[in-house]
Amino acid sequence: MPQESLITDGVKAAIGVEVVGPPELIEMKAIKDFAKAINWPDPPNLLHVDEKYAEKTRFGGIIAPWSFYTSLGRDVPRQRLPLPPARVGMNGGNDYEHFLPIRPGDVITTRSKIVDITEREGRAGKLIFTVSERTFTNQRDEVVGIARGTGISQY
Amino acid sequence: MTQLFWDDVEIGMEIPPYRRVVTLMELNRFAGANDEFVLIHMDRDYSQNVSRLPDVIVMGNLKYAYLANMMTNWIGEGGTLKRLIAQFRGMDIPGPALSTEPTMICKGRVTNKYIQDGERYVECEVRTETREGQITTPGSAIVILPSRDGMSSNITA
CATH class of the missing domain: 3.10.129.10 (Hotdog Thioesterase)
Structure with missing residues (x-):
C-alpha cells in the first residue's frame, strides 16, 4: 500500500x-564560556577571553569564536x-x-x-x-x- | 600565533590535523555554552532505547566548532574564515571519561587558490575522522588570507 x-x-x-x-x-561571559567549551581541555584562544591581548590584534578587542553563531x-x-x-x-x-x-x-x-x-x-x-x-x-x-x-x- | 600568507599556500597542501579527545565532559560543556540540551547527546539509556542509536552521539555543532578551530588556528588572526560547510553524515561516539586518546581528528587539504575583487582566497576540503579513519563529517571551507606584500586583507571582518 x-x-x-x-x-x-x-x-x-x-x-x-x-x-x-x-x-x-551578547555578554562577555557567553563568549568566554563558548570559547572554553570548544577548546576544552585546552585553554581557550586569548582573542576570545583576554581583553589586553585582544586589543593589540587587528580586531582591537575581544571577538566571539567563529562558530559562536550556533548558539x-x-x-x-x-x-x-x-x-x-x-x-x-x-x-x-x-x-x-x-x-x-x-x-x-x-x-x-x-x-x-x-x-x-x-x-x-x-x-x-x-x-x-x-x-x-x-x-x-x-x-x-x-x-x-x-x-x-x-x-x-x-x- | 603565526600568520599564514596566501603566497605560501599551495594546492594540495595539508592543513595541520587537529586532534580532539571527546568525552561526556566536552559534550556537557558544549551543551551549556551552546544551549543545546538534547537527550541523544546526554543520556545513553535514552539514546539506545528510545532513539535506537548505538550510544550518546557527539553534537554536529561541536564537530563544526572543531573544524572551525582547525581552520582559524591554521589561517592565523590575519586570515578570515568566510564560509564553512559540513555534512554530518556519520555518528561520533564520545570516549570514556578521563580518556586522553583522541576520538576525533579534523583534517583538510587545499583545493584551490585565486584572487577575486582584490581579495586572496583559498578553498579547502575538510573532514572529521574517527580514530578508525572513518570520515563522519565531510565538508569544505573558504578563507581569505593576507599576502606577504601587505596588500591584503584590508577588511576587518
Whole structure:
C-alpha cells in the first residue's frame, strides 16, 4: 500500500515564512564560556577571553569564536509544522557564511525561515529534511552572518 | 600565533590535523555554552532505547566548532574564515571519561587558490575522522588570507 506523503499543504505553507527572534545581548561571559567549551581541555584562544591581548590584534578587542553563531537565536519561536512526532531529530549539516565579528555588548537579532522541506524513504522509515536559513544582524543593522542548516527527522 | 600568507599556500597542501579527545565532559560543556540540551547527546539509556542509536552521539555543532578551530588556528588572526560547510553524515561516539586518546581528528587539504575583487582566497576540503579513519563529517571551507606584500586583507571582518 503506497504511503502518504508527510509533506501536506499545511507543511508546505511554512516554507518561506520569516520568524524574528527577540534581540539578544551578547555578554562577555557567553563568549568566554563558548570559547572554553570548544577548546576544552585546552585553554581557550586569548582573542576570545583576554581583553589586553585582544586589543593589540587587528580586531582591537575581544571577538566571539567563529562558530559562536550556533548558539544564537535559540529563543526564536519555532514554527510548528503539522508533522507527527519524529523518532529522532538530527542535525544533517551546517553551511555558515561570515561577514563581521561578533563582540561583547552586541545586540543580535535572528531572522529565521524554512527554505525547503523534502521527504525520503530511509532504510528504517521515512526521513524529512528541513533546510532552514537564519540571518544574524547586529545593533547597527549589519549582517554579521548567515547560517544555513539541514535538520533530519527520522520516522 | 603565526600568520599564514596566501603566497605560501599551495594546492594540495595539508592543513595541520587537529586532534580532539571527546568525552561526556566536552559534550556537557558544549551543551551549556551552546544551549543545546538534547537527550541523544546526554543520556545513553535514552539514546539506545528510545532513539535506537548505538550510544550518546557527539553534537554536529561541536564537530563544526572543531573544524572551525582547525581552520582559524591554521589561517592565523590575519586570515578570515568566510564560509564553512559540513555534512554530518556519520555518528561520533564520545570516549570514556578521563580518556586522553583522541576520538576525533579534523583534517583538510587545499583545493584551490585565486584572487577575486582584490581579495586572496583559498578553498579547502575538510573532514572529521574517527580514530578508525572513518570520515563522519565531510565538508569544505573558504578563507581569505593576507599576502606577504601587505596588500591584503584590508577588511576587518
